[in-house]
Amino acid sequence: xxxxxxxxxxxxxxxxxxxxxxxxxxxxSLEKALKISPAEVVEEVKKSGLRGRGGAGFPTGLKWSFxxxxxxxxxxxxxNADESxxxxxxxxxxxEFIPHLLIEGMxxxxxxxxxxxxxxxxxxxxxxxxxxxxxxxxxxxEQSFLGKNIxxxxxxxxxxxxxxxxxxxxxxxxxxLESLEGKRGNPRIKPPFPAVKGLWDCPxxxxxxxxxxxxxxxxxxxxxxxxLIGIGKSTGTKLISACGNIKKPGVYEIDMTIxxxxxxxxxxxxxxxxxxxxxxxxxxxxxxxxxxxxxxxLKTAKGETRLMNYESLADGGFQSGxxxxxxxxxxxxxxxxxxxxxxxxxRFYRHESCGQCSPCRExxxxxxxxxxxxxxxxxxxxxxxxxxxxxxxxxxxxICPLGDAAAWPVAAAIRxxxxxxxxxxxxxxxxxxRNYGLAGYAEPLEAVIS
Amino acid sequence: MSDEKKLFKVTIDxxxxxxxxxxxxxxxxxxxxxxxxxxxxxxxxSLKGSGGKCRTCLVKVAAGSAADPRPxxxxxxxxxxxxxxxxVVENITNPSVLEARKGVVELLLINHPLDCPICxxxxxxxxxxxxxxxxxxxxxxxxxxxxxxxxxxxPYIQLHMTRCILxxxxxxxxxxxxxxxxxxxxxxxxxxxxxxxxxxSLDNDFIGNVIDVCPVGALTDRTFRFKNRVWFTKPVxxxxxxxxxxxxxxxxxxxxxxxxxTARKDQWGEVSEWICNTCRFEKKKTSDxxxxxxxxxxxxxxxxxxxxxxITKPRETIxxxxxxxxxxxxxxxxxxxxxxxxxxxxxxGPASGKTFEEDxxxxxxxxxxxxxxxxxxxxELE
Ligand SMILES: Cc1cc2nc3c(=O)[nH]c(=O)nc-3n(C[C@H](O)[C@H](O)[C@H](O)COP(=O)(O)O)c2cc1C
Ligand code: SF4
Ligand code: SF4
Ligand code: FES
Numbered sequence: 148x149x150x151x152x153x154x155x156x157x158x159x160x161x162x163x164x165x166x167x168x169x170x171x172x173x174x175x176s177l178e179k180a181l182k183i184s185p186a187e188v189v190e191e192v193k194k195s196g197l198r199g200r201g202g203a204g205f206p207t208g209l210k211w212s213f214x215x216x217x218x219x220x221x222x223x224x225x226x227n228a229d230e231s232x233x234x235x236x237x238x239x240x241x242x243e244f245i246p247h248l249l250i251e252g253m254x255x256x257x258x259x260x261x262x263x264x265x266x267x268x269x270x271x272x273x274x275x276x277x278x279x280x281x282x283x284x285x286x287x288x289e290q291s292f293l294g295k296n297i298x299x300x301x302x303x304x305x306x307x308x309x310x311x312x313x314x315x316x317x318x319x320x321x322x323x324l325e326s327l328e329g330k331r332g333n334p335r336i337k338p339p340f341p342a343v344k345g346l347w348d349c350p351x352x353x354x355x356x357x358x359x360x361x362x363x364x365x366x367x368x369x370x371x372x373x374x375l376i377g378i379g380k381s382t383g384t385k386l387i388s389a390c391g392n393i394k395k396p397g398v399y400e401i402d403m404t405i406x407x408x409x410x411x412x413x414x415x416x417x418x419x420x421x422x423x424x425x426x427x428x429x430x431x432x433x434x435x436x437x438x439x440x441x442x443x444x445l446k447t448a449k450g451e452t453r454l455m456n457y458e459s460l461a462d463g464g465f466q467s468g469x470x471x472x473x474x475x476x477x478x479x480x481x482x483x484x485x486x487x488x489x490x491x492x493x494r495f496y497r498h499e500s501c502g503q504c505s506p507c508r509e510x511x512x513x514x515x516x517x518x519x520x521x522x523x524x525x526x527x528x529x530x531x532x533x534x535x536x537x538x539x540x541x542x543x544x545x546i547c548p549l550g551d552a553a554a555w556p557v558a559a560a561i562r563x564x565x566x567x568x569x570x571x572x573x574x575x576x577x578x579x580x581r582n583y584g585l586a587g588y589a590e591p592l593e594a595v596i597s
Numbered sequence: 598m599s600d601e602k603k604l605f606k607v608t609i610d611x612x613x614x615x616x617x618x619x620x621x622x623x624x625x626x627x628x629x630x631x632x633x634x635x636x637x638x639x640x641x642x643s644l645k646g647s648g649g650k651c652r653t654c655l656v657k658v659a660a661g662s663a664a665d666p667r668p669x670x671x672x673x674x675x676x677x678x679x680x681x682x683x684x685v686v687e688n689i690t691n692p693s694v695l696e697a698r699k700g701v702v703e704l705l706l707i708n709h710p711l712d713c714p715i716c717x718x719x720x721x722x723x724x725x726x727x728x729x730x731x732x733x734x735x736x737x738x739x740x741x742x743x744x745x746x747x748x749x750x751x752p753y754i755q756l757h758m759t760r761c762i763l764x765x766x767x768x769x770x771x772x773x774x775x776x777x778x779x780x781x782x783x784x785x786x787x788x789x790x791x792x793x794x795x796x797x798s799l800d801n802d803f804i805g806n807v808i809d810v811c812p813v814g815a816l817t818d819r820t821f822r823f824k825n826r827v828w829f830t831k832p833v834x835x836x837x838x839x840x841x842x843x844x845x846x847x848x849x850x851x852x853x854x855x856x857x858x859t860a861r862k863d864q865w866g867e868v869s870e871w872i873c874n875t876c877r878f879e880k881k882k883t884s885d886x887x888x889x890x891x892x893x894x895x896x897x898x899x900x901x902x903x904x905x906x907x908i909t910k911p912r913e914t915i916x917x918x919x920x921x922x923x924x925x926x927x928x929x930x931x932x933x934x935x936x937x938x939x940x941x942x943x944x945x946g947p948a949s950g951k952t953f954e955e956d957x958x959x960x961x962x963x964x965x966x967x968x969x970x971x972x973x974x975x976x977e978l979e
Contacts, residue, residue, distance in 0.1 A: 314785065331782065336649040336677050500786035502763060503650050509704035512787035516740045533737055540700030543671045544652055 150376055151400045152364040152384055153357070157244040163279065165286035168247040174292050176366035180255045181300040188259035192362060194370030196382035201227055201318075201355030202433065202473045203548075204457050207362075213342040214260055215350040222262040223351040225327065226253060226359050228269040229311055229318035233434035233495060234475030237386035238356035240398040242269075242276050246283035250306065252359040254293060255366055257304045260352055264305050268323050271311045280308055315499035319547050320353040322501065333503050334547035355473075357386055377403040381456035385474055391429075392480035394418035403456035407431070408445045410455050411478060424480040428563070431460050432472020434492050435552030437559030438485070439469050465559065485567045489560040490518035496553035507550035510541040514557055521568060524575030531568045535561055605682040606663075609633055609656075610690045622675035622686055623654055627865065633688050634865075636698075636727050638705075638812050639764035640676035642867055647769050648676035651762065652701045653727060657694050660685035672697055695731070702731045707738040708787070709813075710759045718814030720827040723866060724762065745790060750780065751798025753805060753819050753878050758790050761815035767791065767807035774871050775803040791815065802841055805877040809860045809868050820878050821849075821857040830856055832892035837885055841873035847892050848883075855881045861892070 161167035168174075180188050193208030214222060226249070230238045242249055249267075257265045269277060284306050287293040295303045309327055311317050317326045321335035324346050345351020361383055365373045374382045381403040390396045393411065395418040401410065411426065412419045420426055426441040445453055448467035453459050457471045479488065497511040514537055520526045534557055542554035561568060571578050604615040607625050610633040616625045624642075626634045635656055640648030648654075654676045658669040663683025672694060675686070688694055706728060713719040745758035763782065768791070771778035779800075780793045793799070799807070808816045830849040837844045849857040858877050860868040880886065 316785070336674070497786060502782070502784075502786045502789035503765075504652050505650070505701055505705050505762065506652055508763065508787050508789070509707050513704070513707055513738065513740075536700075537704075540697065540704065544655060544697055544701070546649060546674075 150384060150402045152368075152376075153241065153248065153360055153386060154245065154398070154400050157240075162245055163247075163283075165247060165283070165290060168245070169290075172367075173247055174251050174287075176363045177251055177254050177258075177292060178298065180258055180366050181298055181302065185259045185261055188255065188366065191365055191370035192259070195361075195365040195373040196370075196377075196380060197358065197361055197365060197373070198380070198382075198457065199355055200357035200361070200385065200474070202232070202435070204471060207354065207358055210342065210354075211260060211352060213340075214352055215343045216261065217350070221264065221347075221349045222260055223346045223349055224253065224257045224260055224262045224265040224359075225320075225323065225346060225351055225353045226265065226267045226356055227318060227320065227323060227353055228267050228273070228356045229315075229323060230273075230356070230473075231270055231315040231318050231499075232473050232475055233492070234388065234390055234430065234477040235433045235473045236388045236390075237398050237474055239273060239276065240388070241356055241360055241386070242273070242280060246276075246279050247287070248360045248363055249280070249356055250283050250287050250293070252362045253306055254287075254297065254304050256352075256354070256359055256362050258302055259362075262352075263303050264307070266327060266346075267306065267308045268317070268327055269308060269310055270318075271313045274310075277308055277310060284308070314501075315495075316501045316547075316549060319549060322547070323353065324351065333501050334549075336546055378454070378456055379458055381458060381471075385455075385471070387455070387474045387476050389417050389476040389478070391476075391478035392420050392424065392483065393478045394421050401455055403454065405455050406445075407453045407455055407460075410476070417476075417478065420478070420480050422480075424482060426478065427481045427483060428479045428485065430469070430475070430477040430479075430556075431455075432470045433475030434477070434495065435548075435555060436470040436472040437465055437468075437555050438479075438488075438563065439559075440563045443467050443563070465555070466562075469559070484522075485560050485564040486518065486522045486571050489557060490515065490522045492556045493518050493553070496549065500549060500553070501547075504544075504546045504550070506541045507545045507553065510537050510550075511553045513537055514553070518557075521571050522578065524571060524578035526568075526572045528569065528572050530572070531561060531565065603682075605680050605684070607680040607682075607684045607686065609686045610688050616680060618679075618682075620680050622656060622658075622673070622678050622680055622684075623648075625680050626675065626686075626688065635675045635688055636723075636731065637676055637865070638723055638727065638762060639766065641766050641769070641810055642865075644766060644769040644773060644810070647764075647766055649674045651705070651764055653698060653705075653731075655694060655697050655701070657687040657691045658684060659687050659691075698731050699733060702728055703733065703736065703738075705762055706732065706736060708743040708759075709762075710742060710744075712760070716757075716760065716814040717817045717822060717827075718760075718811075722814060723812035743787065748792070749798075749819065750793065750816075751800050753874065754799055754808060755817050755819050755822065756791060757815050757817070758792070759815075760813045761791050761811075762813055763789060763791070764812055766810040766812070767816055770807050770810050771799070771804060774806055775801045777801050802873050802875075803871055805874045806860065806868065806871050808877075809862070812866075818857060818859075818878070820881070824856045825849075825851060832894060834861065834889040834892050835886035836889065837876065837880065837887060839873060839876055842876060843870050844872070844876055845870055846872055846876055846886075848886060848888070850883070853883050855883055855886070 156162050156171055159167060159171060189208060189211050192211060197207045198204040199207055228238055253265050267280060291298060293304060293306060297304060314332050316322045317332040319334045320341055322332040324341060326332040327346060341351040341353055343350060376383050384400050384402050387399050387401055389399060399416050410416045428438050428440050429444045430436060430438045447453050447462045460469055460471045462468045493515040497515040500507045500511050502508040514534060517530050517534055521530055538554035538557045541550045602618055605618050606613060606615055609626050609629060612629050614625055614629050616628060623635055623637060623640060635654035637654045638651035652674060654674055655672040656675045657672055660666040661669060661684060662681030748756045750756050768781050771780060779797050780791060782789050783792045784790060808818050830851055832847050832849050835846055835848045845861060846858045847861050848855050858880060860870060860872045863869050
């Protein structure tokens, strides 16, 4: 049974409100942090080994220590709650059910960074969560945990919520900052990085909701203690939002020592695949990361058991591995068509590209059109190689990682399921008649854990 | 001088140059000149924040600096990457750069209408140059191209959104040069477009400069529309006493008629001094101007093919760094295509298919055309 430290209290009635939250140990980390210096807080986070939960997995303590600290210039903390990656819905769960955890984490982190103003950039579609968060902010202010002279420490902090307008690209940190400044959400060209020139040209740290929430248990228990959870460089717990063909979709907190197989099949987590179907493939970290066929998902190419953590999921590189990403776990059973699935993703990226750089703007549209043709049985064999070539022309040649995120799913689908693409080309009529592709990759796996 | 900053040494395609710290790779390459200069479709020296978007200027940084000689993992946009001391850059000597660039060119063209025959920009279009030098002959794109209606943005400027490559230069001009920006990029991704939010005209003293910065024929001068092909006009430098701008322009003449007036451009096709709308659109008489003499035409598409005075052919470094391979220049198209093995001036009237049919070399590159004998008889009738 994995340890829970983020969502262990969500079942408590009224935890959404200050009084209950406080009674259950809330805001203890803030009291603790204010007694030590900001640098010591940063040190704890460094010791914890916490890695960014927004997708890239960059060590948070390191990121914080890069923050430029010129005299007399404001610094900002911005929480990335844009959460628009298909398959990812963990931040929503945190904010909706235990909003004070984020607020507490934000105040502690702002203190550590020497920021007096923090922002939550939240995706526009989460309209009702804005109210929940605003209520939490108001409550914290009333209780003097937020605002001027917090708990008599002399430290001031304000938190503002900014609502996005429905663009995935505004989750990219520099596009987010542009949008927060009231401009068009185009990613900036880096360098300079936000840590040097971020919001209104001031040094800024952008972190994911879950990352900031994890600061609370880190300060409460100490960085070293937190680092004991998990394995290797994957310390602490991770929220996984599981969806697709599983019996129990939802948000799960895991410590990163369990195997992928256990996560899919055990009743504590996804509960296996419904209707007696077999596992075909899985996207383990949100739509941007490479899809893996069942055999490579459960075991690495070296034959080791694949675990739910940063290193193990990435084992084998893109040839035979994938990424932890943002923890959006999408499971596909044997009836799912990879081509259609890839088309759906390509369509998403085409629609969400900001259009600044030519490879991403034009390439995503082209890939979508070709994939639609193949899916409808109008494809040619040469289209498959063409797709491969287009994705390779996009990947690595763009301003922001959305270009890569659009290229990787296509590359991985062709790499692992090429014969399914070929089947579509060879069986045009059947493509239209039946709703699914080949199941050739499904391994006849029994549920191992009952 | 002791307080002068130490110069940075940077090597681009095996040619070393010393530049001021803070110089971009692109500008360092421009100091060397010739073929090793990466093409730039969106960067514009005088527009702050420009560059980084088109990705045609991608280069490989083989060594980051003398202090940290690791290569950079991805290709970088040379227009937005500063040089470091001891940096080693590969442009045309690196096949992966050329391959990536070819990819960018192909992608820039998939939705481009390729309506050069009816486009006023043809002949001085940077996309034409780019495609010719770095692209491939045919496209693999088999879908309908994106279309937009054309718009008149006021009395002087016309927008053909179909031709736009979204370089954002015109947006920066409106932001930084003119006193009001009423246009910008609407929507996003492959459906984004340059537009005014509510149909409005672009109207202020310096807005005409968007025409000059536009690398393609998306923004064109309505007062010049369909008047002439640029390579039939004769550019001269001229000036006038203008209360608004410095009044230094290039006039494009046919005989004594002023067909068009533009800002003067440097060898990279960039405007050196912005001009006002009056100088650009209103002063269309030679008597309005003091003519200085013929404009020096640089490597500018096929207009370089015109027999201009003082034409400077670019100094080519390509044969040095590419083991003797000669450069491909659009201005040399006539030598390459074989079409002009026929001396057109010798033919009475317009040339027809028959003219070339008689020439054994003319269709050497396109054998399918030879199989059309009916073409002959048709022409007989004309
Ligand atoms: C296209 C794109 C979309 C992104 N969307 C999100 C998002 O919705 N939420 C998020 O936390 N990070 C998102 N990121 C990652 C952020 O750029 C950034 O890395 C992250 O917020 C850093 O926080 P962390 O270090 O806590 O992970 C996105 C990145 C890209 C390229
Ligand atoms: S990669 Fe795509 S989303 Fe990112 S800046 Fe370029 S066009 Fe915009
Ligand atoms: S209209 Fe011209 S200048 Fe403006 S973005 Fe398009 S191509 Fe660039
Ligand atoms: S000129 Fe460098 S990216 Fe366009």
